Amino acid sequence: MSSSPTILEMRSITKEFPGVKALSNVSLTVRAGEIHAICGENGAGKSTLMKVLSGVYPFGTYEGDIVFQGSEVRFRDIRSSEQTGIVIIHQELALIPELSITENIFLGNEPGRGGVIDWKDAKKRAIELLARVGLKDDPDSLIKNIGVGKQQLVEIAKALNKSVKLLILDEPTAALNENDSQHLLDLIRGLKSKGIASIMISHKLNEIEQVADSITIIRDGRSIETLNVKEDGVNEDRIIRGMVGRDLESRFPEHTPKIGEVFFEVRNWTVQHPLISDRLVCKDESLFVRRGEIVGIAGLMGAGRTELAMSIFGRSYGTYVSGTIIKDGKEIVLKNAGDAIDHGLAYVSEDRKVLGLNLLDDIKRSTVSAKLKKISKRDVVDEVKEYEISDAYRKSLRIKTPTVNEGVGKLSGGNQQKVVLAKWMFTDPDLLILDEPTRGIDVGAKFEIYGIIQKLADEGKGVIVISSELPELLGISDRIYTVFEGAITNDIPAAEADPETLMKSMTSAKKKVLS
Amino acid sequence: MTQITEAPKKSGGIRDLGKMFGSGSGAKQLGILGALVVIIIIFQVWTGGLTLTPGNLIALVSQYSYILILAIGMVMVIIAGHIDLSVGSVAAFSGIVVASLMQNFNVPWPVAIVLGLVVGALIGAWQGFWVAYVGVPAFIVTLAGMLIFRGGNQFIGNANSVAVPKEFQFIGAGYLPEVGPDTGYNNLTLLLGLVVIVAIVWREFSARRTQAEMGSDMAPLWVSLVKIAGLVIVTGYATYLFSSGRVGTSFPISGIILGVLVLLYSFVTRNTIFGRHIYAVGGNSHAAELSGVNSRRVNFFVMMNMSVLASLAGMIFVARSTASGPQDGLNWELDAIAAVFIGGAAVAGGVGTVTGSIIGGLVMAVLNNGLQLVGVPSDRVQIIKGLVLLAAVAIDVWNKSQGRPSITGFLTRKRTGGALTTETPPVPRVQDDTNALEPTVGASETNRPSSVTPNN
Numbered sequence A: 001m002s003s004s005p006t007i008l009e010m011r012s013i014t015k016e017f018p019g020v021k022a023l024s025n026v027s028l029t030v031r032a033g034e035i036h037a038i039c040g041e042n043g044a045g046k047s048t049l050m051k052v053l054s055g056v057y058p059f060g061t062y063e064g065d066i067v068f069q070g071s072e073v074r075f076r077d078i079r080s081s082e083q084t085g086i087v088i089i090h091q092e093l094a095l096i097p098e099l100s101i102t103e104n105i106f107l108g109n110e111p112g113r114g115g116v117i118d119w120k121d122a123k124k125r126a127i128e129l130l131a132r133v134g135l136k137d138d139p140d141s142l143i144k145n146i147g148v149g150k151q152q153l154v155e156i157a158k159a160l161n162k163s164v165k166l167l168i169l170d171e172p173t174a175a176l177n178e179n180d181s182q183h184l185l186d187l188i189r190g191l192k193s194k195g196i197a198s199i200m201i202s203h204k205l206n207e208i209e210q211v212a213d214s215i216t217i218i219r220d221g222r223s224i225e226t227l228n229v230k231e232d233g234v235n236e237d238r239i240i241r242g243m244v245g246r247d248l249e250s251r252f253p254e255h256t257p258k259i260g261e262v263f264f265e266v267r268n269w270t271v272q273h274p275l276i277s278d279r280l281v282c283k284d285e286s287l288f289v290r291r292g293e294i295v296g297i298a299g300l301m302g303a304g305r306t307e308l309a310m311s312i313f314g315r316s317y318g319t320y321v322s323g324t325i326i327k328d329g330k331e332i333v334l335k336n337a338g339d340a341i342d343h344g345l346a347y348v349s350e351d352r353k354v355l356g357l358n359l360l361d362d363i364k365r366s367t368v369s370a371k372l373k374k375i376s377k378r379d380v381v382d383e384v385k386e387y388e389i390s391d392a393y394r395k396s397l398r399i400k401t402p403t404v405n406e407g408v409g410k411l412s413g414g415n416q417q418k419v420v421l422a423k424w425m426f427t428d429p430d431l432l433i434l435d436e437p438t439r440g441i442d443v444g445a446k447f448e449i450y451g452i453i454q455k456l457a458d459e460g461k462g463v464i465v466i467s468s469e470l471p472e473l474l475g476i477s478d479r480i481y482t483v484f485e486g487a488i489t490n491d492i493p494a495a496e497a498d499p500e501t502l503m504k505s506m507t508s509a510k511k512k513v514l515s
Numbered sequence B: 001m002t003q004i005t006e007a008p009k010k011s012g013g014i015r016d017l018g019k020m021f022g023s024g025s026g027a028k029q030l031g032i033l034g035a036l037v038v039i040i041i042i043f044q045v046w047t048g049g050l051t052l053t054p055g056n057l058i059a060l061v062s063q064y065s066y067i068l069i070l071a072i073g074m075v076m077v078i079i080a081g082h083i084d085l086s087v088g089s090v091a092a093f094s095g096i097v098v099a100s101l102m103q104n105f106n107v108p109w110p111v112a113i114v115l116g117l118v119v120g121a122l123i124g125a126w127q128g129f130w131v132a133y134v135g136v137p138a139f140i141v142t143l144a145g146m147l148i149f150r151g152g153n154q155f156i157g158n159a160n161s162v163a164v165p166k167e168f169q170f171i172g173a174g175y176l177p178e179v180g181p182d183t184g185y186n187n188l189t190l191l192l193g194l195v196v197i198v199a200i201v202w203r204e205f206s207a208r209r210t211q212a213e214m215g216s217d218m219a220p221l222w223v224s225l226v227k228i229a230g231l232v233i234v235t236g237y238a239t240y241l242f243s244s245g246r247v248g249t250s251f252p253i254s255g256i257i258l259g260v261l262v263l264l265y266s267f268v269t270r271n272t273i274f275g276r277h278i279y280a281v282g283g284n285s286h287a288a289e290l291s292g293v294n295s296r297r298v299n300f301f302v303m304m305n306m307s308v309l310a311s312l313a314g315m316i317f318v319a320r321s322t323a324s325g326p327q328d329g330l331n332w333e334l335d336a337i338a339a340v341f342i343g344g345a346a347v348a349g350g351v352g353t354v355t356g357s358i359i360g361g362l363v364m365a366v367l368n369n370g371l372q373l374v375g376v377p378s379d380r381v382q383i384i385k386g387l388v389l390l391a392a393v394a395i396d397v398w399n400k401s402q403g404r405p406s407i408t409g410f411l412t413r414k415r416t417g418g419a420l421t422t423e424t425p426p427v428p429r430v431q432d433d434t435n436a437l438e439p440t441v442g443a444s445e446t447n448r449p450s451s452v453t454p455n456n
Helices: A046-052 A077-086 A101-105 A119-132 A147-160 A177-191 A205-211 A238-243 A305-312 A337-342 A351-358 A363-368 A383-396 A415-426 A441-460 A469-475 A501-506 A510-514 B013-021 B025-046 B054-079 B089-105 B109-134 B137-154 B187-214 B221-243 B253-271 B275-281 B287-291 B297-323 B332-342 B356-375 B378-399 B406-411
Strands: A006-017 A020-031 A035-039 A063-068 A086-089 A166-170 A196-202 A214-219 A222-228 A261-273 A282-291 A293-298 A320-328 A331-332 A347-350 A429-437 A462-467 A479-484 A488-494
Touching: A006 A046, A020 A035, A020 A196, A020 A214, A035 A177, A035 A205, A035 B297, A046 A086, A046 A147, A046 A166, A046 A196, A063 A238, A077 A086, A086 A147, A086 A293, A101 A119, A101 A147, A119 A147, A147 A177, A166 A177, A177 A196, A196 A441, A205 A238, A214 A238, A222 A238, A222 B275, A238 A501, A261 A305, A282 A305, A282 A462, A282 A488, A293 A305, A293 A469, A293 A501, A305 A347, A305 A429, A305 A462, A305 B275, A337 A347, A347 A415, A351 A415, A351 B287, A363 A383, A363 A415, A383 A415, A383 B187, A415 A441, A441 A469, A441 B137, A462 A469, A469 A501, A479 A501, A488 A501, A510 B054, B025 B356, B054 B221, B054 B253, B054 B275, B054 B297, B054 B332, B089 B109, B089 B137, B089 B297, B089 B332, B109 B137, B109 B297, B187 B221, B187 B378, B253 B275, B253 B297, B253 B356, B275 B287, B275 B297, B287 B297, B332 B356, B332 B378, B356 B378
Parallel strands: A020 A222, A035 A196, A035 A214, A086 A166, A166 A196, A293 A462, A293 A479, A347 A429, A429 A462
Antiparallel strands: A006 A020, A006 A063, A214 A222, A261 A282, A261 A320, A320 A331, A479 A488
16 A cells, blocks of 8 residues: 555544434545545535534544544644644635635734734735745735635635645535636645645546545445545546445335426526626526426536526526527516416425525415415405315325424424425426425435325426435436536436436536537 | 324313414414503502503503504514614604695695605605615615605704694594483494404404314313403403593594504405515515515515505694694604514514504503603603513513523413423524525525625
8 A cells, every 4th residue: 555654544433413324434544645535425424524524513523533643633623623734625615705815814813913913924924825826816805806716725825824734625626617626626736745635525526536646435424435546547437336326226106107298398598697797507508398207407516407497497596698498389488486486387496494485484374375376365365275275285295293383494304395395286386396305304204205296297297306316316207417517418318327327427518428 | 104193282271371362473462462461550550540541541542653553564664674764754754744735735634644645655665666676775775764854854844843734633633522422431432342342252253263164273162252251351441441531532533543554454464465475575585586476576565665654653643743843753763663573573574463563562652651650750761661672572582592482482481381382493593594505695686596705
């Protein structure tokens, strides 16, 4: 094996949340001066592991040992891990947009005496640090005025200021374009040559293949294997095999699809980012759905799945640029969510607490909230009907609650999701778009929700399911689209798809796959 | 998968009393209503019986009806997640406009009232435009409005008072007239009391019928009867007091206007689509928009409605004080806002009821009135009112953090210990969700997920 000494060893880390074992006996060994990638599907436990390492989850809330530079460490918080030389850079950057580069670099670590900051010194040091990461910007520029790529570099400069020995990067290139990504990867390699080790979490397997020295694969909260890139001759396929491979048996109800004609089509759909006008979140995407068909959309986080769904659903995301929607042979224009509902679309959002439900409301009011007109006469809501309808859904979807008068905030995740489903079933949709319908839900409830989805399809509705879990998509869908960086890269019947082919289309542009 | 064996709901005995005002928001009002009763009894004793006399009660209603009218509009604004600081100035502005129209242009008083409401609607449209369509926070818009319309009042009236004609004063200083045989009481007030009693009985039984239809958990009959008996006694006693006042006085006209508005707006907020949309927007505006709610329209109309009610309150005040002056409506916004929060509304929006706010307003009114009756100087009255507001909301906040439903939970805590309420975890507030995807960029066209201003 490699001769360089071990800098970090995490031994048998187990971390439990109420009801869920997020990490189970995970081990990780990082050698001095290497770039170590951690790969796994969304929800496999990568971020949890990094939060344990960086002290976000303090010592005592997990089981297992962390040995850093030969001695056992017990972090109380992020501050204590930083003092030891472990710095984490989160996917969502921790910079304050209204402050300058200098102010951000020294935030919480200000040079000076007696609470008075020595700005002259700070600025001098900021310029040095910026030079080390290859940034030539004025240290007085405000963070909001520099691009995301440069912000990422400022984060690294901030880490260097804390005399970092081990840098953790969570999806560092997710928000960056090709050029900025390349620059960042070069920088990480430069740091390596100066003896700074890095742990990198990324979904972009080509980048990992390019820069990583070794790779640890995590699946379902367990560390599966650690690969040495050079010695083991690792390529993307090899990583994907490690990331997926699990049995799909009996996690899905038996189902024979009854697929009809194409009734819903989206053509050349192009949408701009709401704030950054030169960034397209949907690039000329086209798709169609047949009656009775369950269509999956596979893509990694940030690939533009949610953006696609929400922009179709009454332009609820981004700025519409071009494209048409055709339903039952006629072009329809949906300018807001109300239009979309009136035309028989339903969107079950990815985040039920933020976008799906009013947590202050009770079950019966939530159930009818997306189409109050249906149970109203002259704008007056019929409360008896409201009760009867929501109670019927309570029974048919088996929402576990004593009565529908309970607040939705008190329900478990699975039951909240059923209320959201009821809410959209009540609107009598022809097309349901389900964005991560089983996120944060236990296995039993998942099975029930799959059953509901299949039943809706059997009623002749079209269903689009967006999911980060490939086994789920393969188990539930009849056909799967893959999305990569805002473009549809493949359209595969589920029977012919397997996790490897999907993952390939999800991590690279069209031309590679189809060549 | 099939067991729904949550702790079986304990029922029977005293716990059924909790169902007297229904579940959920109805139960919430029980606590504050209890507080009102306690305060009334305290002052009745402290003032040696002066609180519940015909004269004092009549004065109380005509003195506070306009604040309570403001509270109706304010609770809707606060449920939607906004605030309106301009109501006092708007009331003063409409008051002076109406007074000047009648004084200087001889506009007949009914026309003047309509014009006053139109002025309110225009002001409300102006403020609603900035709040709903431009996205300026209501705090700022109405702070500006507070200055603008206070100045407007003094500009139009040259910082002087403008008297209003006798007929107009009816809406603020008038009483139900004497009609029919001389019974020693005001006959119309007696009739009004009778109508209210019949309505109470009818409502309770129709509510029971609805509950039976829905097959929902219903309180036993004796609870309904106790409730009816209690309400009938209170109404009957109030009717007796109001009708036996000094000759020429009886139930105030402004009180009747208030009563009609309370009924109307309770219905609107509870039972109409628009009412539901106000709660939806205030509770979670993103979820509301994705459910097809036009949140801008809701915000616009809520702000507009507030100014219309403020104008009405201003006119009633002017009518009562026989002239419109430059200091009218000073600090009214604070009384209205206090009433709403004592009545159980949430600062973050999404929670509150019209009835709760009215009871909250009455708590403040009785407190004010009682303290004056026992001769507490006004400086100390203010201190006490401030402390009461703080205490009421603090109890509410504390209860929420304990996962209990507001003041009721506090009052019934000991008795229901171990019952269903204590087992439920605190309701997570949407506002506290640090994982929120939203970049909260005001009202800019459309932008939903994925943070674009990434700072934590």
